[in-house]
Amino acid sequence: MAKTTDSSSDAKGDKPDAPSLNFVQEIVEEHNRTGRFGERVHTRFPPEPNGYLHIGHAKSICLNYGLAKKYGGKFNLRYDDTNPTTEEQEYVDSIREDVHWLGADWEGREFYASDYFPKLYDWAEQLIREGKAYVCDLSGDEIAKYRGDIKGGKESPYRNRSVEENLDLFRRMKGGEFPEGARTLRAKIDMSSPNFHLRDPIMYRIMHARHHRTGDRWCIYPMYDWAHGESDSIEGITHSICTLEFEIHRPLYDWYIQSLGIYHPQQIEFARLNLTYTVLSKRRLIQLVQEGHVKGWDDPRMPTISGVRRRGYTPQAIRKFCERIGVSKFNGVIDVSWLEDALREDLNRSAPRVMGVLRPLKVVIENFPEGQTEELEAVNNPEDPSAGTRKVPFSKVLYIEQDDFRENPPKDFFRLGPGREVRFRWAYFVKCVGVVKDENTGEVIELRCTYDPATRGGDAPDGRKVKGTIHWVSADQAVDAEVRLYDHLFLKPDPDDVPEGNDYRANLNPKSLEVLTGCKLEPSLAAAQVGDRVQFERLGYFCVDKDSAPGKLVFNRAVTLRDTWAKIEKKGK
Numbered sequence: 001m002a003k004t005t006d007s008s009s010d011a012k013g014d015k016p017d018a019p020s021l022n023f024v025q026e027i028v029e030e031h032n033r034t035g036r037f038g039e040r041v042h043t044r045f046p047p048e049p050n051g052y053l054h055i056g057h058a059k060s061i062c063l064n065y066g067l068a069k070k071y072g073g074k075f076n077l078r079y080d081d082t083n084p085t086t087e088e089q090e091y092v093d094s095i096r097e098d099v100h101w102l103g104a105d106w107e108g109r110e111f112y113a114s115d116y117f118p119k120l121y122d123w124a125e126q127l128i129r130e131g132k133a134y135v136c137d138l139s140g141d142e143i144a145k146y147r148g149d150i151k152g153g154k155e156s157p158y159r160n161r162s163v164e165e166n167l168d169l170f171r172r173m174k175g176g177e178f179p180e181g182a183r184t185l186r187a188k189i190d191m192s193s194p195n196f197h198l199r200d201p202i203m204y205r206i207m208h209a210r211h212h213r214t215g216d217r218w219c220i221y222p223m224y225d226w227a228h229g230e231s232d233s234i235e236g237i238t239h240s241i242c243t244l245e246f247e248i249h250r251p252l253y254d255w256y257i258q259s260l261g262i263y264h265p266q267q268i269e270f271a272r273l274n275l276t277y278t279v280l281s282k283r284r285l286i287q288l289v290q291e292g293h294v295k296g297w298d299d300p301r302m303p304t305i306s307g308v309r310r311r312g313y314t315p316q317a318i319r320k321f322c323e324r325i326g327v328s329k330f331n332g333v334i335d336v337s338w339l340e341d342a343l344r345e346d347l348n349r350s351a352p353r354v355m356g357v358l359r360p361l362k363v364v365i366e367n368f369p370e371g372q373t374e375e376l377e378a379v380n381n382p383e384d385p386s387a388g389t390r391k392v393p394f395s396k397v398l399y400i401e402q403d404d405f406r407e408n409p410p411k412d413f414f415r416l417g418p419g420r421e422v423r424f425r426w427a428y429f430v431k432c433v434g435v436v437k438d439e440n441t442g443e444v445i446e447l448r449c450t451y452d453p454a455t456r457g458g459d460a461p462d463g464r465k466v467k468g469t470i471h472w473v474s475a476d477q478a479v480d481a482e483v484r485l486y487d488h489l490f491l492k493p494d495p496d497d498v499p500e501g502n503d504y505r506a507n508l509n510p511k512s513l514e515v516l517t518g519c520k521l522e523p524s525l526a527a528a529q530v531g532d533r534v535q536f537e538r539l540g541y542f543c544v545d546k547d548s549a550p551g552k553l554v555f556n557r558a559v560t561l562r563d564t565w566a567k568i569e570k571k572g573k
């Protein structure tokens with residue numbers, strides 16, 4: 001086993017400030033030292049094309065691709081397409097797009113387990129000839145029963161067929177002579193092994209099903225364990241990294257490789273990613289899509305790569321997240337806020353700031369001339385001076401956020417109220433001098449205000465201070481938009497925390513989507529393109545959704561802001 005890094009490493013003479021390695025990197029370095037694979041590092045990401053990739057897969061991709069990159073090695077994209085009934089071309093295409101988008105480059109090394117079907121078939125005959133595999137006529141149920149309990153299993157009555165009979169039957173299985181489920185090919189290992197996976201595991205089953213790549217050429221299909229290590233071996237993979245539940249399969253992985261006498265990669269297991277408020281299992285994600293709980297695989301509430309991409313996530317943010325959560329052997333649950341934080345940090349650096357009002361309240365500046373517009377200068381990104389400035393129009397009629405006005409403001413409310421003065425971001429001090437109410441409902445529908453022309457740019461020459469700064473949009477030039485706000489898809493950190501007799505779906509959050517229409521945005525957004533990401537000042541980071549059409553902008557809220565605004569308010573600007 002690889003050594004572990006701890007505080008005692010100094011004493012052993014290691015460089016004290018050498019960056020610590022994760023346990024997989026330590027294994028790789030150990031192999032490099034012993035020369036197990038020369039100095040070669042060759043990893044792969046092996047998705048089964050039976051669904052869209054999710055954030056958990058991103059962890060695996062970052063780990064595998066990251067290793068290849070760190071050690072100057074190679075990285076393969078391999079479709080583990082051995083189960084024709086659940087796999088589809090649509091999934092193959094989406095996986096390719098998602099891996100590419102994440103920034104993992106397989107440099108043309110795109111492979112398919114189904115391309116190895118002929119080779120696997122030959123190897124199966126080899127095992128039969130060596131007495132290491134046999135054709136079994138037990139049904140699936142019988143095989144399960146014979147597999148037994150902890151005390152041991154029972155040998156199949158077909159276990160000791162002759163090589164000739166086995167070869168004949170296996171060839172006829174391949175030839176399509178038998179109905180589905182009639183026979184299997186099994187490895188002849190050990191029915192009393194404490195490891196159930198070694199109790200004569202199935203290698204091939206008969207399935208008269210059309211495969212998305214090989215069509216009707218095959219009617220026997222290899223099981224995962226029989227195909228996976230062999231595919232790794234064919235491709236010259238050095239480190240075959242998988243999730244912990246495959247640890248118990250490793251003896252079988254090794255048995256197949258050793259029995260065939262072929263090149264032997266090292267299987268290494270790591271803990272899968274689990275996230276709070278999230279389900280990460282293709283089976284469940286398919287269910288959410290098929291039952292209409294979400295609007296598709298790329299619904300921005302989905303933890304799929306395509307979902308988070310549409311929501312506004314960047315590949316950089318996801319990679320940063322994967323780096324931070326690290327790689328270990330211990331199953332745990334990561335708080336979803338880690339993912340959100342990674343996005344905030346990334347967009348804080350890169351996203352231009354703009355002003356948008358989600359729930360507009362009309363403001364009339366009484367002392368501003370009718371029909372006039374003034375252009376004010378606004379900073380695009382205080383974190384990035386090279387992003388420059390832009391002009392925002394100011395005029396007599398503006399919109400502010402309904403939340404930024406209170407008729408009877410509490411003590412710690414620093415925004416607008418009757419008789420109060422605040423700063424309008426990038427513009428002037430504005431004072432509320434009157435309120436117009438709906439005659440019937442009594443609801444405030446308009447504010448009457450005055451502005452102080454001497455405060456242009458945001459400071460008063462007489463040194464007068466205001467406590468609040470709010471965003472606004474000029475009515476005449478405003479761009480209308482729909483804005484979609486998202487909350488967690490599940491109500492509880494652990495979606496499986498449900499009353500007896502329910503499943504995770506009982507925890508679906510009925511308010512995970514809120515659609516706002518009639519939002520008012522500053523005119524610089526008129527030209528926004530699908531996928532553009534911006535910060536609406538004080539509100540969060542938003543991304544233009546693909547449902548947008550010319551003249552009809554739709555934004556997704558990717559993530560809210562933390563209290564960066566509180567800091568700005570403190571600084572007084």
Ligand code: ATP
Nearest residue numbers: 046047048056057059060242243272273280281282
């Ligand atoms: P699911 O359980 O979601 O259906 P899977 O493991 O069946 O996922 P595969 O397509 O077989 O999906 O996975 C491809 C690779 O991604 C495998 O190496 C698998 O171990 C890894 N992987 C899948 N889910 C996670 C996860 N939550 N965290 C880390 N790696 C994962």
Ligand code: MG
Nearest residue numbers: 047048080224
């Ligand atoms: Mg799988």
